[in-house]
Amino acid sequence: MSSNDKVTIHKLPTGVPGLDEITGGGLPEFSFNIIAGAPGSGKTTLAHQFVFANATPERPALYFTVLGESAIKMLRYQQQYTFFDAAKLPNSVRFINLSQIVIEKDLGAVLEEIIKEVERASPAVVVVDSFRTMVRKPTGAPGGMELQSFIQQLALFLASWQATTFLIGEYAEEELRDNPIFTVADGLFWLRQSTERNSVVRKLQIVKLRGQASVTGLHTFRITDGGLQAFSRTFGLSGHKKREPSSKRLSIGIPDLDKMMGGGIPEGDSVLVTGASGTGKSVLATQFIAEGIRQGEPGIVAVFEERPQAYTDRAGSFGLDLVTPQNDGKLLILYLRPLDLSVDETMNEILEAVKKIGAKRLVIDSLAGFEMALSPGFREDFRESLYRMIFALTGIGVTILSTVEVDESFTEFPFSTYSISFLTDDIIRLRYISIDGQLRKIMVIIKMRGGNHSQDIREYEINSSGVMILGKRLNDYQHLITGIPERLHRPGQNEEPPQEQEAKSKR
Amino acid sequence: MSSEMLDLARRLLACEAVAGKASEPTEPAVSRVYEKLRRPLCALAGVAGFRSLVSRALTLAKAEAPSLCAVQVTPDGYLQGLGEFEPQIDKPQVGDGGVILIAQLLGLLRTFIGEALTLRLVQDAWPDAAFDDGSSGGGRKV
Numbered sequence: 001m002s003s004n005d006k007v008t009i010h011k012l013p014t015g016v017p018g019l020d021e022i023t024g025g026g027l028p029e030f031s032f033n034i035i036a037g038a039p040g041s042g043k044t045t046l047a048h049q050f051v052f053a054n055a056t057p058e059r060p061a062l063y064f065t066v067l068g069e070s071a072i073k074m075l076r077y078q079q080q081y082t083f084f085d086a087a088k089l090p091n092s093v094r095f096i097n098l099s100q101i102v103i104e105k106d107l108g109a110v111l112e113e114i115i116k117e118v119e120r121a122s123p124a125v126v127v128v129d130s131f132r133t134m135v136r137k138p139t140g141a142p143g144g145m146e147l148q149s150f151i152q153q154l155a156l157f158l159a160s161w162q163a164t165t166f167l168i169g170e171y172a173e174e175e176l177r178d179n180p181i182f183t184v185a186d187g188l189f190w191l192r193q194s195t196e197r198n199s200v201v202r203k204l205q206i207v208k209l210r211g212q213a214s215v216t217g218l219h220t221f222r223i224t225d226g227g228l229q230a231f232s233r234t235f236g237l238s239g240h241k242k243r244e245p246s247s248k249r250l251s252i253g254i255p256d257l258d259k260m261m262g263g264g265i266p267e268g269d270s271v272l273v274t275g276a277s278g279t280g281k282s283v284l285a286t287q288f289i290a291e292g293i294r295q296g297e298p299g300i301v302a303v304f305e306e307r308p309q310a311y312t313d314r315a316g317s318f319g320l321d322l323v324t325p326q327n328d329g330k331l332l333i334l335y336l337r338p339l340d341l342s343v344d345e346t347m348n349e350i351l352e353a354v355k356k357i358g359a360k361r362l363v364i365d366s367l368a369g370f371e372m373a374l375s376p377g378f379r380e381d382f383r384e385s386l387y388r389m390i391f392a393l394t395g396i397g398v399t400i401l402s403t404v405e406v407d408e409s410f411t412e413f414p415f416s417t418y419s420i421s422f423l424t425d426d427i428i429r430l431r432y433i434s435i436d437g438q439l440r441k442i443m444v445i446i447k448m449r450g451g452n453h454s455q456d457i458r459e460y461e462i463n464s465s466g467v468m469i470l471g472k473r474l475n476d477y478q479h480l481i482t483g484i485p486e487r488l489h490r491p492g493q494n495e496e497p498p499q500e501q502e503a504k505s506k507r
Numbered sequence: 508m509s510s511e512m513l514d515l516a517r518r519l520l521a522c523e524a525v526a527g528k529a530s531e532p533t534e535p536a537v538s539r540v541y542e543k544l545r546r547p548l549c550a551l552a553g554v555a556g557f558r559s560l561v562s563r564a565l566t567l568a569k570a571e572a573p574s575l576c577a578v579q580v581t582p583d584g585y586l587q588g589l590g591e592f593e594p595q596i597d598k599p600q601v602g603d604g605g606v607i608l609i610a611q612l613l614g615l616l617r618t619f620i621g622e623a624l625t626l627r628l629v630q631d632a633w634p635d636a637a638f639d640d641g642s643s644g645g646g647r648k649v
Contacts, residue, residue, distance in 0.1 A: 071552045072560070075620045086623040090547070090631050097553035 009211045012164060015053025015083060016046060018230035018348070022204070022219050024212040027187065030162055031210065032155045034182065036171040037191030042202065042223050043168045044074065045081065046191070047127045049227045050166065052083050055092040059124030062117055063095045066110075066130060071097050081227045094121065107150040114154065118161050125164050128154075132169030148180050155184050176207065186210040192218075199375035201342070204230055220342040220378075231344030235351060235392045250361070250399055252284070253291030256469035257428075257443070260458065265426060266450035267360075270390045270400045272423075275430030276408035279441055280462045283318060284428075285363045286311075287466045288401050289331065290320040297360035298330045300353045302346070304369025308333035311365075318466040329357055336370075342378045343385030346370070347392070354398060362393060364402040387423050394425075408432055408483070425449040430460075433483050442480060443469070457481070508571065508610055512617065516540075516610035519629070522636055537605030538589050543632045544612065545584055551628075558584045564611040572604035 011026030020026045027033070027050070035043045047063075055061035065071045075095070078084050089095075096117055101109050118126060131151070151167070158165045167185075173192070182188055188207040193200055203218040221230040249264030258264045265271055265288075273281045289299040303311050311333055315322045325331035332353045336346055353359065364370060371382050378385065393400055402424070408431065427446035432439050443460050445453040456473035457480050477485035523536035523543075534542075548557045561580050569575045578588040589605065616625040630636070 065553075070556055072556060072616075072619050075551075075624060079621060079624065086621075086627060089624060089627050095551050097549070097551055097556060099553035099555060103555075 011212070012050075013053050014046075015049035015051075016221075016228045016230055017226070018219075018221070018232055019204075019228070021232045021234070022206060022215045022230055023209060024214045027164060028209070028211045030159055030164055031186040032159060032165045032184065033167070033187035033189060034185040035166055035168045035189045035191065036176075038172065038193065039170055041191035041193050042221070042228050043170075043191055044069065044129055045078070045223060045227050046189070047129060047166045047168055048078050048081070049083050051093055051125055051127060052085055052088060054125050054164070055088055056124070057091045060091065060121055061093050061125035061127065062121055062123045063093065063127045063129065064114060064117075065095060065097050065099070066102055066128065067099050069129075071095050080225070082225055083227050094123075107147065111150055111153055111157075115157055118158065118163065122161070123163050125166075126158055127166045127168065129166075129168040130170060131167045132171070148184075151181050151184050182207075191221075196376040201375050201378065204228075220344040222345060231342065231348050233344065233388060235344065235347045235389065246397070250288075250297070251291050251295065253287035253294075254284070254467055254469065256458070257284075257467070260445050260454035260456065260469075261426070261448060262451050262453050265399055265401075266448075267399055268394045268397050269425040269450060270394055270402070270423065271426040271428065273401060273403045273428045273430065274406050276432060277405055279430035279432065280460070280467050281403035281405070281430060282314075282365050283462055284430075284467045285365050285401050285403055286315045286318065286320055286322070289361055289363050290315065290322065292361040293325045293330050298325075298357040299332075299361040299363070300350060300357070300359045301331070301333045301363045301365065302350055302370070303333060303335055303365050304373050305366060308335050318464065320466070332357055332359070336373055342375065343382070343389055346373070347389045350389075350393070354393070354396075359398060362398050362400045364400065366403040366405060368405050383423070390423050426453075431481070431483060433480060433485055435477070435485060442474065444481070508567070508607065508614055512610040512614040513606065515613055515629070516606045518636075519543075519609065519633065520606060522633055535589075535605075537609065538586075540609055541586060541589060541612075544609075544629075547628055547632055548616075549584055554584050558582070560615055561586070561612060564608060564615050567615075568604065568608040568611045572607045575604040575608060578604075578608070 010029040011020075011023075012029055013026050014020055014023060035046055037043050051061040051063060065074065079086060098110055098113055101113050114126075114128070131147075154167075155165070171179075171190075176182070176190065185208070187209045190205045190207050191202070192205070193202045195201075202221050202223070204221045205218050206214040206216075215232055215234055217233050219230055219233055221228050223229075246267040248267040249258075249262070250267055251258050251264045252261075273284055275281050285301075289301055292299045301308075301311065306314075312322045312326070322331060322333070326333065334349055334353055336349060350362065354362070367386070371379055374382065390400060426448045428443060429446050430441060430443045433442050434440075441460055441462075442457050444457045445455075447453075458469050459471065459474055460467055460469045462468070474480055474485075475488075477487055479485050519540045520536045523539040526539075545557060545561075548560065551557075552560065558580055561584060565575065565578060565580060565586075569578075578586055581587055589608075613625060613629070616628070
C-alpha cells in the first residue's frame with residue numbers, strides 16, 4: 001500500500017437496463033441515496049429493481065415500508081414485473097412495515113427500529129419507502145426528532161454498517177432547491193413525468209452522485225413489464241472508442257452517383273437525401289442498403305411510414321432481394337411506429353440492431369416519419385436528439401443515409417424543411433423539373449464534407465432497376481434548380497428536345 | 508373457500524398439534540398457527556394492515572362457521588376467543604371454525620400476493636415443514 005493508493009469504490013448494478021451507463025458504471029457501494037419524484041413516477045419500482053439485483057441470503061435487502069402504499073398491495077403489484085423474484089423472499093429480500101411505529105411514536109422510534117433490524121440482518125441494501133410521509137405526521141411531542149436529524153443519523157449509521165441505501169420521497173420540482181435533506185445524500189435521483197398532449201414523457205435525472213462521474217442531463221425512461229428501462233442521452237456510447245478516420249468510400253449501388261460523389265459516400269458519413277414525394281428517395285436508400293449487403297456490409301433499415309413487408313416487396317419490384325439477407329441475419333428492417341417514442345428509445349432499438357448484426361449501414365426512412373412517431377414532448381428536442389444520435393452512430397463507424405421529404409417549390413430550393421442540414425456530412429437533392437411538357441427529375445450533390453464532388457445537375461429516372469442517371473449533365477438549360485428551366489439557344493443547336501436527340505444517337 | 512387452502516390450514520394445525528404434544532403446550536394449535544402467521548404478517552403489512560386482513564378473514568369465516576361469532580380481533584391484531592376452537596386433528600372436519608379461519612386468512616393472502624409468496628411466507632414460519640413452492644400446481648406436502 002502506498003500513500004498514493006486511493007480507495008476503490010465498488011459499483012453495484014442498478015438492475016435497471018441503461019441506468020448503469022448513466023450512473024457511470026453502477027451505484028457506488030455504501031452510498032446513501034434519495035429517489036425523489038411525484039407519485040406514479042416509478043420510484044418504488046426503481047428501488048425494487050436495485051433490491052432484487054443485489055440482495056443475497058448472506059447480505060439481504062431490508063425494505064422498510066412506512067406510511068404509503070400498503071406492503072401487501074406493493075407486493076401484489078411489484079410481483080407483476082419480470083425482475084421480481086419470489087424465490088428471494090424472505091431470505092434475501094425482507095419487507096418490514098414501520099407504519100405502527102410512525103403512527104404511535106416519533107422519528108426517533110423509527111430510527112431505533114431501523115437500527116435494530118439492520119444490526120440483526122447486516123443488510124447490503126436498505127430502502128425506506130417513503131420517508132417523506134413520516135414528516136407529514138404531526139408528532140406534537142416536544143423534543144421529537146426532525147426529519148433532517150433523522151436523515152442525518154440514519155445516513156451515518158447505515159454508512160458504518162456498510163449498507164447501500166435508498167430513501168424514497170415524494171417531492172415536487174420546486175422543492176429541489178435549498179433543501180438541506182438533499183445535502184446529506186450521496187446520490188439524488190429525480191424522476192419526472194409530464195403529459196404532452198396525449199402522451200406521457202418520463203425522464204430521469206441524476207442531480208448528484210458523489211464519487212463518480214455520471215452522465216448529466218435528463219434521460220428518457222420507460223416503465224415496461226421488466227420495470228424501468230433508462231435510455232442514456234449518450235446512447236450508451238460514451239465509453240466507446242471513436243473510430244479512426246476512414247478513407248473508404250461506400251458505393252450507393254448507382255455507379256454514376258458514386259462518381260458524382262468522388263467514388264461513393266465516405267465511410268462513417270451521415271447523408272441526407274432530400275426531395276419531394278415520388279422523387280425516389282426511398283428507392284435510392286434501398287439501393288444503398290442492397291449494395292452494402294452485396295459488399296458484405298450488414299445493414300439496418302428503420303422505417304416509419306410503411307411496414308417491413310411492404311418495404312421488402314417494393315425493393316423486390318426493383319430487383320433488390322431483401323428477403324435473403326434478412327433470413328441470413330445481414331439485414332434488419334425495424335418498424336418503429338408507436339406514437340410516443342423518444343429518440344433515445346428509437347436509438348436504443350437501432351443500437352441493439354447494429355450490435356446484433358454488426359451493421360455498417362443504416363437507413364432512416366424517413367426523418368419526417370421518425371418525427372411523427374415521437375411523443376409531442378420529444379418533437380421539441382428532435383433536432384438536438386437527432387444530432388446526438390447521428391454523432392453517436394457515425395462515431396462507431398456506421399454510415400447513415402436519411403431521407404427527408406421537402407415541399408416542392410418552383411421558386412425556392414430548400415434542402416430540407418427541418419433545418420437539419422448542418423447535421424449531415426453530405427446532401428443529395430432530388431427534385432422535379434418541367435421540361436418540354438414533361439415532369440422530369442434531376443439530382444445534384446449539394447455538399448460533401450469529405451472532399452470534392454461533382455457540381456453537375458444530372459437528370460435521372462426511376463425504372464425497374466431503381467434510380468438510373470441519364471446521360472451527361474443538363475448543360476442546355478439554365479435555371480434548372482427553379483424547376484422551370486429555360487433552354488439555352490446556342491448557334492447551330494437544333495430545337496429537338498434532348499430525349500429525342502438521345503434516341504436518335506442510340507439508333 | 509378453496510379446498511387447497513383448507514388442506515393447507517389443516518396441515519399447519521396438524522404440525523402445531525404434533526409440536527404441541529411434544530412440548531406440553533398451554534395453547535391450542537389454532538392459536539399457535541395464528542400467532543406464527545401474525546408475527547411475519549405484522550412485520551410485512553404493519554399491525555393495522557394485518558388487523559384489516561384478519562377482520563376480513565374472520566368475517567368470511569363466520570359466514571361458514573357461525574360458532575366463530577364470539578371471536579373478535581383486538582386492536583393489536585390478536586384474536587379473542589380463539590382458544591375454544593381446538594380442531595379435531597385426528598378427525599379433521601371442514602366445519603371446524605379454527606381451520607376455516609386459518610384457511611380464509613391464507614386464501615386472502617393468496618388472493619393478494621399470489622400462491623408463491625403465500626407459500627414462501629408459510630414456509631418461513633414453519634421452516635421444518637416441507638411445502639411445495641406453488642410452481643407444481645398447488646400441491647404441497649408436510
